[in-house]
Amino acid sequence: MQKNKADAGSASTGALRVIKKYPNRRLYDTDTSSYITLAEVKTLVMENEPFVVRDAKTNDDLTRSILLQIILEEETAGVPIFTEQVLANLIRFYGHAMQDFMGAYLEKNVQIFMDLQQKMAQQTPGINPDMWKQFMNVQSPMLNGMMGTYLEQSRDAFTQMQEQMQKNSEQMLAALGLKR
Structure with missing residues (x-):
């Protein structure tokens, strides 16, 4: 349907x-x-x-x-987002036990960053890409505050990922009759 x-x-x-x-x-x-x-x-x-x-x-x-x-x-x-080192590190996660967690972590962080970008655009309507580039180069206090918020959210996402991994490990060990 x-x-x-x-x-x-x-x-x-x-x-x-x-x-x-x-x-x-x-x-x-x-x-x-x-x-x-x-x-x-x-x-x-x-x-x-x-x-x-x-x-x-x-x-x-x-x-x-x-x-x-x-x-x-x-x-x-053009100007790539990913360095060779980032690409190599991403490749290393394929087939690794952390692959699922890394995918979720990256997805959450990109979404947090997109939300930050959208918030900035709403607070400064009418600014064109060249003006954004100049604004980003200035490193204003407002930008530093927003980046601090982003980094805090990123840290929280990583902490949540670690907690989920620990919970999954404990469940797996319990299923095998082993206690941590």
Whole structure:
């Protein structure tokens, strides 16, 4: 039932926008009934437009791979967000016992940072990206206060992750008949 709603188009129903990926690597937006580029998918992301990318033949969800492709293009095209060291450390978490916790930790921290950014934008309407760059370089007391709040929330998220790991370990040991 959800699929039919999504295929009907997001403009009229408020449903999830469906983009189909064909074997020729082209992306077809079922909402606009037209082919779109990866740059246009990036625009959907930037505009917070909910969408899903599906394989046209198998209907498999390809959204993650398309988002990763956008990140790859962004990382190689301009000023990257991730250093080589950060990328290497992320790779080291794959297959590691901490993988799930690291994913949750990163997700929570990025959300906290996005909330901070949104709060700053609401408090200073009309400031363009160049003005933001100058503002960030000044390191004003307001920015320092907001970054302090962000760091505190990040620390809290890490503490919660540690507590959850400890609780999971204790449950696992108890299930094995071992006590800590």
